Amino acid sequence: MGVRHEWFQTDQHVIVTIFAKGVTEDKLEVDIGEQKLNVCVKVDDHTDYTVDIILQHPIKPTTSSHKIYKTKVEIKLTKATAVRWDSLDSTNEGASGAQRSYPTSNKRNPVDWDRVEAEVVKADAEEKKEGDAALNDLFQKIYADGNEDTKRAMIKSFQESGGTVLSTNWNEIGNKKTEVKPPDGMQYKKWDE
Numbered sequence: 001m002g003v004r005h006e007w008f009q010t011d012q013h014v015i016v017t018i019f020a021k022g023v024t025e026d027k028l029e030v031d032i033g034e035q036k037l038n039v040c041v042k043v044d045d046h047t048d049y050t051v052d053i054i055l056q057h058p059i060k061p062t063t064s065s066h067k068i069y070k071t072k073v074e075i076k077l078t079k080a081t082a083v084r085w086d087s088l089d090s091t092n093e094g095a096s097g098a099q100r101s102y103p104t105s106n107k108r109n110p111v112d113w114d115r116v117e118a119e120v121v122k123a124d125a126e127e128k129k130e131g132d133a134a135l136n137d138l139f140q141k142i143y144a145d146g147n148e149d150t151k152r153a154m155i156k157s158f159q160e161s162g163g164t165v166l167s168t169n170w171n172e173i174g175n176k177k178t179e180v181k182p183p184d185g186m187q188y189k190k191w192d193e
Contacts, residue, residue, distance in 0.1 A: 003041060003049040007088045014059070014085060016075040020049065023073055030075060032061045035090075039075065056090045057083060142168065149174075162188065 003020045020041050031038040035058050039051040058080040066075040143154055149170035157167040160178035167173045182188040
């Protein structure tokens, strides 16, 4: 009797199928762990077909299951995270941690795009902004790091003043209307005047 196994995946599940005819519950042992799968199918009195796999990614054992059909056993493993598996077994090539490959016409000196991406991200983080961009970053940082009162004060003061005042003090801004304070030498006018 030729017994073999295959696997496929969806966004939420990995399905392992063991092709074996006439399997009954008493001839099958299934042990599903957080990152392991052990299956033993008793083929005949002298032969067992065993699948013992350390999975590439974690699964949810409590929601995983198996079902016996006439010609196969189907084991449905629920993924812990909705990631695409390159391989069922973590020891196979292509498992997580392996370097990604990109299409290239330059076979002698292929470009390591992961390294290029890391360099660009690092350069963006180290870039010193000037002028309005630096001021905008400062305001964004103050808003992101502020508590709820600071955020409310910034929004209320900016909106009520037509963008001429930005305060972080809710005690000062919260109980009164924020007046428009145009820059020196400028005059505030409503758009319909």
